[in-house]
Amino acid sequence: MTMSNASLPSFEIGLNALAAILDKAEAHAKAKKIDPAVLLNTRLFPDMFALVRQVQTACDQAKNASARLAGVEPPRYEDTETTISELQARIARTLAFVKTLDANKIDASVDREITFPLGPNRGHMKGWDYLMHFALPNFHFHVTTAYNILRHCGVEIGKRDFLGVIPMKIT
Amino acid sequence: MTMSNASLPSFEIGLNALAAILDKAEAHAKAKKIDPAVLLNTRLFPDMFALVRQVQTACDQAKNASARLAGVEPPRYEDTETTISELQARIARTLAFVKTLDANKIDASVDREITFPLGPNRGHMKGWDYLMHFALPNFHFHVTTAYNILRHCGVEIGKRDFLGVIPMKIT
Numbered sequence: 569m570t571m572s573n574a575s576l577p578s579f580e581i582g583l584n585a586l587a588a589i590l591d592k593a594e595a596h597a598k599a600k601k602i603d604p605a606v607l608l609n610t611r612l613f614p615d616m617f618a619l620v621r622q623v624q625t626a627c628d629q630a631k632n633a634s635a636r637l638a639g640v641e642p643p644r645y646e647d648t649e650t651t652i653s654e655l656q657a658r659i660a661r662t663l664a665f666v667k668t669l670d671a672n673k674i675d676a677s678v679d680r681e682i683t684f685p686l687g688p689n690r691g692h693m694k695g696w697d698y699l700m701h702f703a704l705p706n707f708h709f710h711v712t713t714a715y716n717i718l719r720h721c722g723v724e725i726g727k728r729d730f731l732g733v734i735p736m737k738i739t
Numbered sequence: 740m741t742m743s744n745a746s747l748p749s750f751e752i753g754l755n756a757l758a759a760i761l762d763k764a765e766a767h768a769k770a771k772k773i774d775p776a777v778l779l780n781t782r783l784f785p786d787m788f789a790l791v792r793q794v795q796t797a798c799d800q801a802k803n804a805s806a807r808l809a810g811v812e813p814p815r816y817e818d819t820e821t822t823i824s825e826l827q828a829r830i831a832r833t834l835a836f837v838k839t840l841d842a843n844k845i846d847a848s849v850d851r852e853i854t855f856p857l858g859p860n861r862g863h864m865k866g867w868d869y870l871m872h873f874a875l876p877n878f879h880f881h882v883t884t885a886y887n888i889l890r891h892c893g894v895e896i897g898k899r900d901f902l903g904v905i906p907m908k909i910t
Binding site for chain 2: 569570574577578691693708722727730731
């Protein structure tokens, strides 16, 4: 158990799951002759984020949290995606960034204070608390909400798609 | 970092957050003269779980995962709730059960194989992988989906309600 293996694999598995879910959404849109932009702009309530922003935010949670734990200033990615393939590129770019981080630096962050923007304020949490009670719940929240929007639109995905490729043996 | 503090506080914070969200749902139903049963039976798509089952499942993820990590057979709770106050009792019962578990036993589960039902099959994962890549994502998934159903119904809750009471300082 280390901070790096409590964080990096969770983000990588979740981002890869999200990419695979978006592949299924694209195939569904094609098969049902739905404009993919309709899916990307669907939201569960008028003041919630639409799918495109749920994906952007999931990526940013992974990027920002892993950068902060590594003691690196998170790079800022513009939110300009308007197609599923652009979102796939955003996910791939995020995965590539996460792989550049120094696992040893992340491992040293357990008790280090992490400071992060919180609306107009700043939040402060110890590394371990930040990962377990802010970064991972937020990351899972946005991946789940992306999944829920697509389920709500009739895309045929299931819990296995959400969990992604995990180290599980089935008998 | 221990298995017990990677699991128990996440479940406790999440279950308490879910209870507070249900309090807001009940107040919303009362203020808007909505039958709470309508909220409890709302689902985001016809073959998804309704709110009542999302809450039951979130409770069961917390109960079953923490029990299995502690090496205890999870008690089975019947799914009989039909009101918000009955769901609150289910959450309270789950929280009380989780507190009975031996943290030292959970701490010893990092590399122990956890076996759990998976539809008609059985899943097998090491304790750490089971917690990080199955139990916590599943738990967050069902709390998020309960939240999303209520947001979809117009209940005024926000991300802070989802995150719950966490060890964060704000400046």
